[in-house]
Amino acid sequence: MIFLKLILTNLLRHRIRSLISVAGIAFSVAAMLTVVTILQGAIGMFSNILSSDSQMIVFERDVSDLFFSNVPGDAAVQISDWPMVEHANPVLFGIVSSEGHPIITCFGVTATDARIQKAAWIKGDRGNFGRDDNDVVLGARAAEFLSASLGSRVQIGHATFHVIGVLKTANGFEDGGVFMPLTAAQSFFHKQGTSSVITVKLRNKEDTAAFKNMVRARYPNLIALENAEFTHSYSQFRILKATAWAVGGCGLLLGGLGVANTMIMSVFTRIREIAILRVNGFSQVQIGGVIFGESAVVSVFGALMGLLIGTCFLYALKLIPALVGYVDPTIHPLLMLVVLVLALLTGIAGALYPAIYAMRIRAVEALRFE
């Protein structure tokens, strides 16, 4: 208890300084949590697009981005005829702009695609989709920012389309996107006869390996992956994840530097006190334990506060209409644990130099220290 009291006494002696250090860790933890959660949420959203009523995705091998993938149209037809396949739907991704809207995601799909058949239609009739290449269906948010509704004509890129429906999805990308018949999209994006991907649902999940092998054998320039596999290996996702962790890590490092500065001040202002402990039998390890203990307390409190701030911020972001569907505030317990551990390690690392300095204090010289 005395050991703990020694740790807490110095923190309480300089409350403002301690609070500032705690705040430094707190905001860096909050920043890391927010950035990582938002980007993981965005990755999850994009993954959900691909896994809509399917468990596998087929795309062109060795492409860095799905927008550059070209899958021959007849491949989708042939694959859908395989006995192990329940259904196979080609999807063409594209991005266009419109006046005042630099990015509008377009999905070229067939009439049987799950996005058309299973989404909640706010307006229009799903049975009308695909009858005319000039007809499009808008996500609810897209309809809002394009100021379009059922029956209106809307400028998308270099062409004008007729809105035949508005649907509501939980996925932000889809909800802010435009759905057009596959053939229309192929013409619009000059990708006649191709799609970006084929989303596949197998009759039996145990046929996964066999399906992959068949795709490899019949279409050497295509690759089939399970959705989870794709999420882990897609280079864009990996870049996003690495960026998130790098940004978060930098934030945490800044917090750690704050702790280091505080601990250095803490040691320098109590050299005499450390000498007293040494004269009374404290070992170097025990002295180090006091210093590391202080930084651990700061780090733990900071991390907990940071988790609270980050969680509140994410929930606040979710309330912003423009971000609905893009921000998933669900924080995974493992992420919380990782962030907590990283914060603790950062704080302890920040205390390394001050602790070594304190451990090396010579009592006889330090007792003369004013």
Add this chain to the structure above:
Amino acid sequence: MRAENLWKSYDERIVTVLKGVDCDVFEGQTVALCGPSGCGKSTLLHLFGGLDMPDRGCVSVNGVEVNRHSNLLRLLRYEVGFVFQLHNLIPDLTLAENCLIPSVAAGIDHRTALARLQELAERTGLSHRLDHRIQKLSGGERQRTALCRALMNKPKILLADEPTGSLDEHSSNIVFNILLNVVATEGATLLMATHDRTLAGRCDRLVEMHDGKIYEHAHAG
């Protein structure tokens, strides 16, 4: 305790504080070390307590050379207790918490340490102040607290550097009486640096130091 031909310098040997000091302190004795400021009294105490190492010569405690002591921590934890002029207590801790520091360092069981603290507090008249923070204590009470702390782990040697130096005459007498009484009861050996000749005269021996040398040993009284 024995010091043989001790030499000690500071500031890269520019200032020589001890110049071939020889000194023996026998078990159970109370020895006063007198001399002007800067003559080396504190340095000698620090060398006996293992807080510093001599440049030349040998210091031994209970027959074991301090500079070859296999475990200086053991010396500080169990064999030697220090009392300083400025008491050197830790602010914001209570009297009890300050006194328990040596027992925490030595890993002594908390109940045992508390019992020992109670015993020492009663003998030094501090039982009613155990939960008071140091800032609330008078100078004399603080010095008595420092004495309790020094004796917590029952050391056989007590090294006191001007223990009454910052106290008035009345408080000095009280503290010194308690010091002698406790030392006698504990059977400890006392080596005390002091300017106060009156208090020095109450010790078994008086050792004069001047300019880094011991010039005479005189028995008290």
